[in-house]
Amino acid sequence: MKRVLVIGATGLIGSRFVELAKNIFEIIPVDEKVLDITNQQAVEEYFSTTQLDAVVNFAAFTNVDAAEKERNDTKGLCYKLNVTGVENLAYASKKYNKFLVQISTDFVFSGTTDNPGPYDELSPVPYELLPSMGWYGWTKKEAEVKIENARAKSAIVRIVYPFSFGKYDLKLDYAKNFLKLYDDGKLFPIFTDQTITLLYIEDLINPLSKILEEELQGIFHIVSSDIATPFDFVEYLLSKARNVEGVVKKGSMEEFLKTPGRTPRPRLGGLKTEITQQKLEMKFRTWREMVDEFASKL
Numbered sequence: 001m002k003r004v005l006v007i008g009a010t011g012l013i014g015s016r017f018v019e020l021a022k023n024i025f026e027i028i029p030v031d032e033k034v035l036d037i038t039n040q041q042a043v044e045e046y047f048s049t050t051q052l053d054a055v056v057n058f059a060a061f062t063n064v065d066a067a068e069k070e071r072n073d074t075k076g077l078c079y080k081l082n083v084t085g086v087e088n089l090a091y092a093s094k095k096y097n098k099f100l101v102q103i104s105t106d107f108v109f110s111g112t113t114d115n116p117g118p119y120d121e122l123s124p125v126p127y128e129l130l131p132s133m134g135w136y137g138w139t140k141k142e143a144e145v146k147i148e149n150a151r152a153k154s155a156i157v158r159i160v161y162p163f164s165f166g167k168y169d170l171k172l173d174y175a176k177n178f179l180k181l182y183d184d185g186k187l188f189p190i191f192t193d194q195t196i197t198l199l200y201i202e203d204l205i206n207p208l209s210k211i212l213e214e215e216l217q218g219i220f221h222i223v224s225s226d227i228a229t230p231f232d233f234v235e236y237l238l239s240k241a242r243n244v245e246g247v248v249k250k251g252s253m254e255e256f257l258k259t260p261g262r263t264p265r266p267r268l269g270g271l272k273t274e275i276t277q278q279k280l281e282m283k284f285r286t287w288r289e290m291v292d293e294f295a296s297k298l
């Protein structure tokens with residue numbers, strides 16, 4: 001059984017991976033207290049003294065609005081964790097010959113009308129921080145570049161808008177957040193002019209395990225096989241999980257982003273998956289199929 005170091009094992013997605021992949025790999029779960037990836041020496045020491053075959057990094061500064069407050073600050077925590085931390089992992093993986101999987105996002109793209117998604121695995125990422133891109137997305141893009149530069153055996157796995165039926169107390173996932181807003185009577189108008197793809201976290205396990213098992217290198221997109229708008233998603237989710245129809249009001253992301261102080265996010269985002277499905281010889285589900293299963297488990 002492969003020994004896999006899981007960094008960010010206490011996070012929303014990492015914790016679910018640890019739970020669901022424990023029979024596939026011998027998992028070594030770590031959080032910041034065990035291994036602070038921003039500390040280059042600590043990473044080196046850990047890699048040199050721990051017996052492991054592969055590494056998957058779920059650790060990141062994921063609060064997009066908080067990240068924006070650090071825009072252009074390469075000494076800030078967001079940059080340190082999302083870029084320097086990943087660079088430390090990439091160089092240690094190269095030095096100690098470990099296979100590294102970095103979890104990334106479609107926020108590495110601008111999602112604007114002049115370069116709209118959904119993006120495929122070969123789509124070029126921006127060279128410069130565009131005003132339409134958030135700092136979080138930019139740091140995740142920089143992490144991808146650092147990994148490529150380090151030339152370790154590696155894969156970049158991009159995911160988008162995760163949700164799961166698993167229990168997690170520290171923050172709400174994309175589906176549970178909307179269900180809570182509805183239950184609390186606080187559901188706001190939902191965007192009809194944003195394109196997204198989605199990931200039922202349970203659907204990440206088999207493709208990611210195959211990448212780790214076979215040490216498949218390159219860029220992979222693991223999300224629903226089709227795109228949605230948040231409005232379509234929430235309408236369908238509420239019909240399946242709460243048995244209500246026609247209660248969602250329509251909103252515009254284009255208008256929302258014009259309000260001063262908003263964090264830039266990809267409006268026309270989402271990821272294509274055909275290349276990944278072909279490479280992995282797997283068929284990904286549609287987002288409605290993912291919601292069907294999620295709702296049936298509630």
Ligand SMILES: NC(=O)c1ccc[n+]([C@@H]2O[C@H](COP(=O)([O-])OP(=O)(O)OC[C@H]3O[C@@H](n4cnc5c(N)ncnc54)[C@H](OP(=O)(O)O)[C@@H]3O)[C@@H](O)[C@H]2O)c1
Nearest residue numbers: 008009010011012013031032036037059060062103105159
């Ligand atoms: N959530 C989303 O909507 C979403 C969407 C697309 C892509 N992603 C990507 O998916 C990955 C996982 O996201 P998530 O939402 O599951 O993350 P999360 O819940 O915010 O968890 C972050 C993890 O990072 C760890 N961490 C923080 N600082 C660290 C440090 N210095 N050294 C080592 N570990 C540290 C945390 O450990 P402690 O608890 O000890 O601090 C925690 O386990 C990230 O790469 C993210 O960019 C997320």
